[in-house]
Amino acid sequence: MYSTGWGADKSMTALISNNADIAFMGSESSIYVYNEGKEDYVINFAQLTQRAGNFLIGRTNEEFNWENVRGKTIVGGRPGGMPQMVLEYILKKNNINPYEDVEVITNIDFTATAGSFIGGTGDYTAEFEPSASKIENEGKGYVVASLGVESGMVPYTSYMAEKSYIKANPETIQKFTNAIYKAQIWVDEHTPEEISEVIAPQFKDTEMDLLIKIVQRYKDQDTWRKDPYFEKAGLDLLQNILDSAGELSKEVEYDKIITTEFAEEAIKNIE
Incomplete structure (x- = not known):
């Protein structure tokens, strides 16, 4: 049996x-739980994505560099959430101070961010698929940068379980x-x-040609890992x-x- 958690906070609570x-959720959640001192903490055992999956959308199909956002307004994400922290990390990496x-x-x-941007809020918005491509298709904006490419190889999502469950059920985990x-x-x-044909039932509101475009975009930038191995370099970047963002109380080994x-x-x- 499986169910949708609707966010890392709710998935971790479950x-x-x-x-x-x-x-299955953002790997940062396991860091938070460990640093809170939970004895039966959560362990990542299979990584799925290795890049952020969102994109920066602008109102014009400009030749983009990050200096373009200086003095402008970006529709971002929830404070402390991974999408927002990745955006802020990229801004700082390009010498742009968020909020200043x-x-x-x-x-x-x-x-509501995509609808708000279409309605006139902000000069840019950070959007996941299929919202990013839908905005482009409607002629309301253009993908000007990939936050996944700009931030580097981040273990954005992984499968995890409590330490006790993994110890008691190694065959199930395997x-x-x-x-x-x-x-x-x-x-x-x-x-x-071929991928779009298989996943189409999960995206009933997305036309097939748009779904193919989205999958192609994600494949082109190596969003998905080719194996479930969780590398140390990824955790190091995640903790950086x-x-x-001021959300790391202490580094986790x-x-x-x-x-x-x-x-x-x-x-x-399997190989």
């Missing part, structure tokens, strides 16, 4: 309250990781058209982003919240 055995050199709006609900790896191989070896044994076994057995 996991640590024993309403879920395995959860550029206004960032953070009080619009995640589901089978789950094997399945994830087989899916990663399939996605890597198939075309955007959290620290830059790699082997405390990451296990690669199930990914290694899947890679060895």
Whole structure:
């Protein structure tokens, strides 16, 4: 049985309250839980995405560089949320000080940012798919930058479980990781058209040609990992982003919240 968590906060609540055995969410959540001192903390065992999946949308199809946003307004995300922290990290990396050199709006609900931008709010907006491509298709804006490319290889999402569950159910975790790896191989070896055909039932409101465009965009920038292995460099970058946003109380050691044994076994057995 599976259900949609509707956000990392709700997914993590389900996991640590024993309403879920395995959860899929932003890897930063496991850092927060560990630093809160929970004895039965959460461990990442299979990484899925390795880049942020959102894009910066502008009102014109300009030749873009980050200096263009200076003095402008960006519709961002929830303060402390991963999309917003990645945006702020990129701005700082390009010597743009958030809230000083550029206004960032953070009080619009995640589901309403695209509509707000179309309605005239902001000069730019940070959007995930399919909102980004839908805005382009409607002629209301243009993708000018990929936040996933700009931020680098970030372990944006992964599968995780409590330490006690992993210890008690290694066979279940291994089978789950094997399945994830087989899916990663399939996605890597198939075309955007083939992938879109399979996932279309999950995106009933998205036309097939648009769905193909979205999958192609994500494949082109290596959004999805080709295996479930969670690399240390990814955790280091993730913690740098959290620290830059003022959300990292202390750095967490790699082997405390990451296990690669199930990914290694899947890679060895399936290949």
